[in-house]
Amino acid sequence: MKNPFLSLKYRNFRIYWVGMNVSLIGSWMQTIALPWLTLTITGDPFKVSLVAVSQFIPPLFLTLFYGALLDKFNKKLLLSIAQIGMASVAALFTIMVFSGQENFNLILILSLIHGIFMSFDAPSRQSMIYDLIDNKCDLPNAIALNSMSFNVARILGPSIAGFIMAVFGVGWCFLINAISFFAVLISLKFIKFRPDVIINHTGKLEIWRSIKDGFLYVLNKKILLEGLCILLIVATFIPNYNVTISAFVKFVLEGDETIFGYLISSVGVGAFFGALFVAVFGKLGSYWIYAVSFFTAIILSFMSLFENFYIICFLVILTGFGFVIVTASTNSMIQLNTKNEFRGRVMSIYTFVFQGSTPFGAMFAGYFIERYGAKFGFFISGAAAFLLLLMIIFCFKNKMRRK
Numbered sequence: 001m002k003n004p005f006l007s008l009k010y011r012n013f014r015i016y017w018v019g020m021n022v023s024l025i026g027s028w029m030q031t032i033a034l035p036w037l038t039l040t041i042t043g044d045p046f047k048v049s050l051v052a053v054s055q056f057i058p059p060l061f062l063t064l065f066y067g068a069l070l071d072k073f074n075k076k077l078l079l080s081i082a083q084i085g086m087a088s089v090a091a092l093f094t095i096m097v098f099s100g101q102e103n104f105n106l107i108l109i110l111s112l113i114h115g116i117f118m119s120f121d122a123p124s125r126q127s128m129i130y131d132l133i134d135n136k137c138d139l140p141n142a143i144a145l146n147s148m149s150f151n152v153a154r155i156l157g158p159s160i161a162g163f164i165m166a167v168f169g170v171g172w173c174f175l176i177n178a179i180s181f182f183a184v185l186i187s188l189k190f191i192k193f194r195p196d197v198i199i200n201h202t203g204k205l206e207i208w209r210s211i212k213d214g215f216l217y218v219l220n221k222k223i224l225l226e227g228l229c230i231l232l233i234v235a236t237f238i239p240n241y242n243v244t245i246s247a248f249v250k251f252v253l254e255g256d257e258t259i260f261g262y263l264i265s266s267v268g269v270g271a272f273f274g275a276l277f278v279a280v281f282g283k284l285g286s287y288w289i290y291a292v293s294f295f296t297a298i299i300l301s302f303m304s305l306f307e308n309f310y311i312i313c314f315l316v317i318l319t320g321f322g323f324v325i326v327t328a329s330t331n332s333m334i335q336l337n338t339k340n341e342f343r344g345r346v347m348s349i350y351t352f353v354f355q356g357s358t359p360f361g362a363m364f365a366g367y368f369i370e371r372y373g374a375k376f377g378f379f380i381s382g383a384a385a386f387l388l389l390l391m392i393i394f395c396f397k398n399k400m401r402r403k
Contacts, residue, residue: 010133017146025180035048038104056118056362063352066078070345086117087177094171126331144332151272155272162262214348227330231350240362250374269320293322300382301378
């Protein structure tokens with residue numbers, strides 16, 4: 001067993017971690033406010049899924065290009081640009097709501113712009129962690145601790161958002177998020193990289209060749225390819241909570257934004273303990289990654305059998321627990337098996353898979369919810385994940401590394 005906070009001994013990581021914690025709480029407040037605002041003004045779960053799609057379509061087209069830039073240019077500068085962009089979008093959401101100009105088309109446009117900056121944000125944060133840790137043996141702990149902070153924010157953000165929306169109105173969630181990005185910008189000012197991790201770009205940047213080399217590197221390393229295939233399935237079908245849970249609360253429980261906030265916070269509770277598990281015990285091997293993935297898919301489908309808030313809350317905690325164990329373990333496995341000169345591109349592929357799969361999962365869940373009801377969305381998402389994981393095992397069965 002390890003100290004779960006071991007990686008905080010590194011000054012750069014500690015500064016970065018504190019700033020990111022503050023920002024993530026604001027981001028999760030907006031994550032709750034946006035689908036609830038959309039569902040409130042449209043009454044249509046499928047339109048909620050379209051908003052999710054509009055945010056995650058840009059990573060499909062931009063993340064790989066950005067990964068090539070990460071391996072050539074200053075990560076601090078690129079991450080700062082992403083933070084300023086997302087803060088600006090949150091400010092525009094604030095103005096839209098406070099001025100009474102809420103409409104679905106404007107929400108779609110702003111969500112799309114937010115997605116463009118998200119394409120820059122996630123690969124920067126993922127690849128930068130490696131540079132903030134001096135002893136790479138502590139990297140899995142740092143990744144897990146980063147995931148823990150993400151999920152503490154997932155607990156606090158929705159809870160605060162539910163209260164803020166109920167008492168003060170949805171616009172305040174967007175305003176708080178806009179302000180919270182300054183915590184990251186301030187922390188980046190105090191981070192000092194070692195000379196060997198500062199990139200000074202010289203020569204011609206060949207984007208397409210760089211992207212191609214990154215893909216070939218992944219395709220030729222079985223451990224990277226297998227990890228990304230697992231991630232693709234799990235990230236597509238498991239975490240569509242903004243679509244599935246918002247519809248379940250609205251149309252099955254007939255609840256309000258406070259109930260929605262509690263259930264999303266429950267995801268964060270499970271995810272926090274999943275990240276804590278990885279921080280204490282280390283990343284899982286591929287055998288256990290598969291096992292936890294199957295467990296999570298089964299629990300998600302099982303949720304379709306219940307309409308009780310407390311039972312659903314418990315099952316949501318279990319899905320959050322399993323999801324983060326899988327994603328944190330695959331993240332560590334990929335980073336530890338990637339050469340430094342390919343890290344930006346490989347982590348951009350990781351982000352491309354993680355975020356780029358979300359639109360398809362959201363549309364998949366939204367379609368079935370609209371046709372067959374909110375509970376069926378849980379069942380079909382879990383069943384699809386289970387069956388596709390079986391296919392992945394079949395494809396890799398002769399090469400699986402069992403532990």
